[in-house]
Amino acid sequence: MPDRLAQNLILFIRQNNGKLSKRKREKDFSALTDDEVYALEGIVQNVFDGFDMDSSRMIEPIE
Numbered sequence: 001m002p003d004r005l006a007q008n009l010i011l012f013i014r015q016n017n018g019k020l021s022k023r024k025r026e027k028d029f030s031a032l033t034d035d036e037v038y039a040l041e042g043i044v045q046n047v048f049d050g051f052d053m054d055s056s057r058m059i060e061p062i063e
Contacts, residue, residue, distance in 0.1 A: 005029075010044055018045040 001009075005028075012024045020029065020037055029037070 009040065013041055013044040014048055 009020070009029060012028075013020050016024075019041055025032075025037060032040070
């Protein structure tokens with residue numbers, strides 16, 4: 001996965017309370033399996049546990 005896409009994935013998961021939205025999953029990350037998405041959501045949740053979610057809303061996804 002390219003760095004830009006990985007960064008966007010992390011931002012989208014953080015901005016949606018630890019879950020990748022169905023829309024983003026279908027549109028931008030359709031190559032990932034359900035198991036991969038669940039695993040990545042868990043990793044992001046664990047890594048960012050305790051960080052302020054509002055600070056992630058200030059960063060825009062990379063186009």
